[in-house]
Amino acid sequence: MTAAPRTVGVVGGGRMGAGIAQSFATAGSDVVVVESGREAAEAALERVAGGLRRAAERGRLDEPVERVLERVTVTASVDDLPAGADLVVEAVPEDAALKARMLAAAEKAVGDRAVLATNTSSLSVTELASALSRPERFLGMHFFNPVPASALVEVVVTGQTAEDTVRAALEWTHALGKRDVVVKDSPGFASSRLGVALGLEAIRMVEEGVAEPEAIDTAMTLGYKHPMGPLRLTDLVGLDVRLAIAEYLHVTLGERFAPPRLLREKVARGELGRKTGQGFYTWRE
Structure with missing residues (x-):
């Protein structure tokens, strides 16, 4: 049986970062979560605790919540990452400059043997590696939302990533x-x-009046056996996140990824999906 890393740092304690921290703590790792400021750090700890409580309610936790939570600590400074960390996962917002700064700071805080990973869903891992002194110890570990329930990790390898770094990431996955x-x-x-x-084309179909969001999603779930339709998934991911990724792919891959007008309008109105209560669907907790 593969072993989880003994000590993990997670830089960023939002929905994704908290889910990553929860998953590693549940697997037995000691986890340090970094957030910007004491108040944000405490909020990150509560996100992890909330996720653990939900897992326990669903019978998906083998230990008491309190025992798992004892393995999670929070801090407001990247400098507080443990020097002996096996793995540090960066999970800050999709801003290349911010990610590069956080990764470089994390690299200085931990030892030479640590593996650094970015959770970016689209940005160039190779470009992020240029901010590091040890790019051979760096790769992408793209987790999916919600992290604890998702079955997949996309491991993204650059031309500089060492083979033993990839092996370690696969073992931990x-x-x-x-x-x-x-x-x-x-x-x-x-x-x-x-x-x-797929998501952008579904949004264009709504924009053009082809069908309502629920009809488009049902066509994909029943007709193509997708577990969730592209518009409901967009709401879960966040329309702002989808827009940022689409803009990056538009620049790098061309016109086929141009964001639809409807997506821009919804983001401008603050209709970001489940996290704001309104996207292509209305969400009530």
């Missing part, structure tokens, strides 16, 4: 009970590139 797909670094990788293409 399996220790979480997840499956991996290994892809070479390219815009959008495999998952975002295909997923966004």
Whole structure:
């Protein structure tokens, strides 16, 4: 049986970062979550605790919530990452400059043997590696939302990533009970590139009055056996996140990824999906 890393740092404690922290803590790792400021750090800890409570309610947790939560600590400074960390996962917003700064700071805080990973869903892992002194110890580990329930991690490899770095990432992925797909670094990788293409076309269909969101989603779930339709998935991912990825793919891959007008309008109105209560669907907790 594969073993989880002993110590993991997670830079960013939002929905994705908290889910990553929860998954590693559940697998037995000691986890340090970094957020910007004490208040944000405490909110990140509560996200992890909330996720653990939901897992326990659904019978998906083998230990008491409190025991797992003892393995999670939060801090407001990247400098507080443990020097002996096996793995640091960066999970800050999709801003290349911010990610590069956080990764460079994390690299200085931990030892030479640590593996650094970015959770970016579309940005160039190769370009992010240029901010690091040890690019051979760096790759992409693209987790999916919600992290604890998702079965997949997309492992993104650059031309500089060492083979033992990839082996370690695959072992840790399996220790979480997840499956991996290994892809070479390219815009959008495999998952975002295909997923966004489908989502954008579905948005264009709504924009053109072809069908209502629920009808489009039902066509894909019943007709093509997708577990979730592209518009409901867009609401879960966040319309702002989808727009940012589409804009990046538009620049790097061409006109076929041009964001639809309807997507821009919804984001401008603050209709970002489940997190704001309104996207292509109305969400009530």
